[in-house]
Amino acid sequence: MAIVDARILILCKTYPSPSGKYAETTCVAGMDEKGNLVRLFPVPFRLIAEEQQFKKWQWIKAKVEKAKKDHRPESFTIKVDTIEGGIVIQPGKDWAERRRLLAAIKPYDHFDDIEAARLAGRISLAMLKPARILGVDIEAVSNPDWTDEDLAKLVNGQTQGGLFDREDKPSIRTLRKLPFDFYYRYECGKGTTAKTFRHKLVDWEVGALYWNCDRLYGADWERHFREKLEKDIPSKDLTLLMGNQHRFQDQWLIISLIYPPHQMQAELF
Structure with a gap:
């Protein structure tokens, strides 16, 4: 092409x-x-x-x-x-311009509809507006350190040159491995049709939030981390940007969180 x-x-x-x-x-x-x-x-x-x-x-x-x-x-x-x-x-007043741009994308309100569209061969990215966020699951990774193979990729790939071998290439910086995996549990549908789902959060901002909470609060990091992901963000007009994996296309991830403030309802006089 x-x-x-x-x-x-x-x-x-x-x-x-x-x-x-x-x-x-x-x-x-x-x-x-x-x-x-x-x-x-x-x-x-x-x-x-x-x-x-x-x-x-x-x-x-x-x-x-x-x-x-x-x-x-x-x-x-x-x-x-x-x-x-x-x-x-920029967000501006009430996210006006961001809302205008996002209006071109129709969000799904149920994850099952996203999966059905994938099976029909139409999508591998989608916006989802869940009915509500139930909570965050935090699971320690099996190995908090990179394997020798991972380290070799991170270091050798930066020193061997190639596509990014240029004079202004940044100095070698080893990527920090997140010691935990994070998952959102959320619900789609209402009443008797409500259904619960669980998907991994891989948004860079979520990783950065963990590192900031760890740096600022030490052993108390989890309380502040949960406060942001379980209370602050879900209190906004939250949309999940979903993307599936290349090798295992029935496995979906939450790749970004989009959470403008709720639009104010017009006052009646």
Whole structure:
């Protein structure tokens, strides 16, 4: 498929993971100017030049092509060295501009409908508005340290050169492994039709929240972490950006949290 110029609003960056080819990679997702969800891969985000790094809610321009080895409909390969950062859409009053842009994407209100659409071959990314968040499950990982193989990917990939072998390449920085996996338990439907689901949170912001709570509160990190994810964020107009895995496409992840304030109801006089 031809390489094309694309303009994409960034909605998601997942927590980085070790990669044999790129040292470490992040799955990036967003929407194009027509309101289509797109997945960009691979993006070794922390290792690319500073001027080509980008933020959530930022428009970027880059050359992309349909992924050759990933047949999910929204997956594109991005030419990292062509990335140009554009404006960042600020929240502003009541998230007005962000809401206007997101209005192009119709969210699902039940996860079963997302899975049905996947089975029909239509989607691998979707917006979901759950009825309510039930809680966060926190599970210690089996090994809190990187394996020798993972460390080799993280270090060797940065020293061997290749696609990102350039004079301004950042110095070697070993990725910190999260010692816990985090899952949202949530409910779709109401009353007798209500159904509970559980999906892993891989949003980079969730990982950053853990590290910030650990740094600021030490042994009391969990209380503050839960306060944010179980009370503060669910009190907003929360939407989950869902994405499935390439190798196991029936397995879905929560790749981003989008939580504007609730819109105020018009007062009656």
